[in-house]
Amino acid sequence: MIRVVLPAHLRALAGVDGEVEVAGTTIATVLDGLEARLPVLRGTIRDRRTGRRRAFVRFYACAEDLSHEPVDAPLPGPVVAGAEPFMVVGAMAGG
Template sequence: MIRVVLPAPLRAIARVEGELAFDLADPVTQRAVLDAVEARFPVLRGTLRDQVTQRRRAFVRFHACAQDLSHEPPDALLPDPVVRGEEPFLIVGAMAGG
């Protein structure tokens, strides 16, 4: 079970509270997690990554296990604690003021 935490503005858009949980087959990657999030909540398409290029939006960050995974390739494996469900995959709005 993969645990995912959305930022508060997107929880409001998706109308969910708390963590999300997904059963994902191996390999568990950033792309697989985002695909699963968007499949369950189509309204979030385009809010995390560009709909055409699939690149992460500039002010969206991916954190897990006290690491910034934002700049990892989308098909890199996520850390084992995330795969085992011990740690959540955090989707974070960057500190960008405004």
């Protein structure tokens, strides 16, 4: 199982505390599992119509930014093994 860490505002929206575990081996399958388990998150991480990552959302795993990786690329081994989390992070903007 993949350990997913969500930002505080999405945890509050979904009514979860701490990490969420879902099955998957790619960004796409993890997000599919997350949205299936927590339907209230549909449209918050990726656009409902296009399925593309929202502009101010980033994905990190094993100290790497995976935000611009293909969604069907395999996740790093430690993430798939459950040793490291897959993190969904709200990007900061402003000046």
